[in-house]
Amino acid sequence: MRFFETIQGVYFDDLDAFRILHNSRYLLLFERAIGAFWERLGWNRGGADNPDQHHLVRENRVEYLRPVEGVGEVRVRIWVEKLGRSSLVFGFRMLPMEEDVDYASGTRVLVRVDPVTRRPVPWSDDLRARLQPYVREPKP
Amino acid sequence: MRFFETIQGVYFDDLDAFRILHNSRYLLLFERAIGAFWERLGWNRGGADNPDQHHLVRENRVEYLRPVEGVGEVRVRIWVEKLGRSSLVFGFRMLPMEEDVDYASGTRVLVRVDPVTRRPVPWSDDLRARLQPYVREPKP
Amino acid sequence: MRFFETIQGVYFDDLDAFRILHNSRYLLLFERAIGAFWERLGWNRGGADNPDQHHLVRENRVEYLRPVEGVGEVRVRIWVEKLGRSSLVFGFRMLPMEEDVDYASGTRVLVRVDPVTRRPVPWSDDLRARLQPYVREPKP
Amino acid sequence: MRFFETIQGVYFDDLDAFRILHNSRYLLLFERAIGAFWERLGWNRGGADNPDQHHLVRENRVEYLRPVEGVGEVRVRIWVEKLGRSSLVFGFRMLPMEEDVDYASGTRVLVRVDPVTRRPVPWSDDLRARLQPYVREPKP
Numbered sequence: 001m002r003f004f005e006t007i008q009g010v011y012f013d014d015l016d017a018f019r020i021l022h023n024s025r026y027l028l029l030f031e032r033a034i035g036a037f038w039e040r041l042g043w044n045r046g047g048a049d050n051p052d053q054h055h056l057v058r059e060n061r062v063e064y065l066r067p068v069e070g071v072g073e074v075r076v077r078i079w080v081e082k083l084g085r086s087s088l089v090f091g092f093r094m095l096p097m098e099e100d101v102d103y104a105s106g107t108r109v110l111v112r113v114d115p116v117t118r119r120p121v122p123w124s125d126d127l128r129a130r131l132q133p134y135v136r137e138p139k140p
Numbered sequence: 141m142r143f144f145e146t147i148q149g150v151y152f153d154d155l156d157a158f159r160i161l162h163n164s165r166y167l168l169l170f171e172r173a174i175g176a177f178w179e180r181l182g183w184n185r186g187g188a189d190n191p192d193q194h195h196l197v198r199e200n201r202v203e204y205l206r207p208v209e210g211v212g213e214v215r216v217r218i219w220v221e222k223l224g225r226s227s228l229v230f231g232f233r234m235l236p237m238e239e240d241v242d243y244a245s246g247t248r249v250l251v252r253v254d255p256v257t258r259r260p261v262p263w264s265d266d267l268r269a270r271l272q273p274y275v276r277e278p279k280p
Numbered sequence: 281m282r283f284f285e286t287i288q289g290v291y292f293d294d295l296d297a298f299r300i301l302h303n304s305r306y307l308l309l310f311e312r313a314i315g316a317f318w319e320r321l322g323w324n325r326g327g328a329d330n331p332d333q334h335h336l337v338r339e340n341r342v343e344y345l346r347p348v349e350g351v352g353e354v355r356v357r358i359w360v361e362k363l364g365r366s367s368l369v370f371g372f373r374m375l376p377m378e379e380d381v382d383y384a385s386g387t388r389v390l391v392r393v394d395p396v397t398r399r400p401v402p403w404s405d406d407l408r409a410r411l412q413p414y415v416r417e418p419k420p
Numbered sequence: 421m422r423f424f425e426t427i428q429g430v431y432f433d434d435l436d437a438f439r440i441l442h443n444s445r446y447l448l449l450f451e452r453a454i455g456a457f458w459e460r461l462g463w464n465r466g467g468a469d470n471p472d473q474h475h476l477v478r479e480n481r482v483e484y485l486r487p488v489e490g491v492g493e494v495r496v497r498i499w500v501e502k503l504g505r506s507s508l509v510f511g512f513r514m515l516p517m518e519e520d521v522d523y524a525s526g527t528r529v530l531v532r533v534d535p536v537t538r539r540p541v542p543w544s545d546d547l548r549a550r551l552q553p554y555v556r557e558p559k560p
Contacts, residue, residue, distance in 0.1 A: 024167040307444040
């Protein structure tokens with residue numbers, strides 16, 4: 001299984017009053033890594049010219065393992081934990097720049113929907129093929 | 141079981157480019173409800189003069205059920221899903237002002253720690269007594 | 281001259297690593313006060329069914345007079361510093377709940393624009409009339 | 421006069437409901453550029469081991485010239501507009517990646533203070549020397 005990794009800055013405004021990365025910011029860093037991943041797969045940044053781009057966030061889960069102290073940089077690694085018919089579970093790990101000891105891990109569940117009815121519709125075959133190398137648990 | 145409910149504003153800067161509440165903001169509204177709950181229980185806002193206030197966020201989980209569209213107000217309802225020896229699971233629901241159909245639901249896991257060693261320590265008896273009415277699943 | 285005043289919460293996530301309100305958040309609290317002011321004047325929250333609602337922020341200026349320490353509440357007072365043909369300068373002061381000693385003061389310049397061409401167009405007579413009581417320096 | 425320029429990402433969560441960079445985020449991108457500048461000058465990120473690092477933001481001013489639409493990258497260019505005895509005015513411009521037509525421009529006023537009394541104290545000679553090449557209007 002392959003993963004996709006980006007480097008994300010942690011800035012002064014991301015820190016809370018304990019000088020650690022505020023718990024809600026992990027979702028932003030994770031979301032930015034997914035954005036960079038879609039670009040890698042050939043999607044337009046922020047655009048929606050591809051039907052698979054019509055999807056909703058169904059769930060976020062973050063487990064905080066040790067605090068990110070002060071400003072600096074972190075690595076955010078993502079992969080596809082599970083690829084369903086119209087759902088998709090991203091897994092992620094947040095890691096220091098020079099160690100493989102997690103700051104945090106988590107998942108995000110997406111569901112592709114029809115832009116008008118907002119009802120679930122299947123991912124395209126093209127997307128399925130592009131995601132395949134990053135899938136951790138391919139359907140048997 | 142009792143719950144605690146606050147009204148939270150959703151402002152223009154909380155909306156994303158789809159004019160819905162951005163997925164990361166749910167954690168903030170939930171955190172603010174917990175802050176108001178601690179005050180209700182007699183804690184100083186933002187202070188730390190009570191040993192139980194030394195705790196860390198261990199996990200956040202949010203399930204997005206239907207989007208919060210545009211600015212306005214929402215209700216955030218919280219309760220204690222589980223009260224462990226040194227851990228505490230808050231449950232929450234985000235609801236419209238005039239309906240009982242959830243926008244979102246989720247949990248947050250806290251762990252009380254020693255401020256110096258950061259190792260888990262038990263909640264005080266005083267806190268346990270105050271939380272009791274809000275606990276959904278009391279230990280048998 | 282009349283002014284319009286709202287009470288705004290300062291939350292844990294608004295504080296920076298020095299436990300004071302982060303300098304960028306003043307703009308948000310100020311923007312929320314303006315939003316409440318438009319509502320008071322009869323506009324729909326977040327809607328755009330009124331042509332005057334098509335306007336852009338041209339400038340923000342904040343002078344920080346003394347830090348807002350810790351979580352709590354502040355008062356944000358706004359008025360119209362100047363009402364031009366297609367521009368509008370809001371003045372604001374941020375104040376503690378129980379004292380009249382400013383935390384901050386500032387201005388925001390808005391310009392009404394045509395939604396399509398984005399070129400400046402004059403405010404409606406109706407808006408001018410509603411704003412009049414709040415204007416500090418009416419044109420001679 | 422030299423300037424210092426950084427590239428800053430504009431992410432989905434930075435956009436407002438009009439799909440443009442929210443007006444308050446300019447302050448963050450500007451602040452991050454200043455943070456990178458201090459590092460270039462040899463300061464520790466987020467640290468405070470240098471007495472000049474004890475300073476407060478006294479004023480922010482942003483003029484919005486044309487909207488930053490959608491996600492992507494921008495250049496933030498900073499310089500020293502004015503270097504006083506204990507004050508410092510940074511100037512900034514926000515620019516597209518491939519054009520020299522400003523999105524925004526502005527200034528930030530800082531004041532060096534004594535960490536205990538919070539009263540203004542002069543910048544060190546060392547800092548003055550390091551800032552000199554970036555000063556636009558040196559005192560005569």
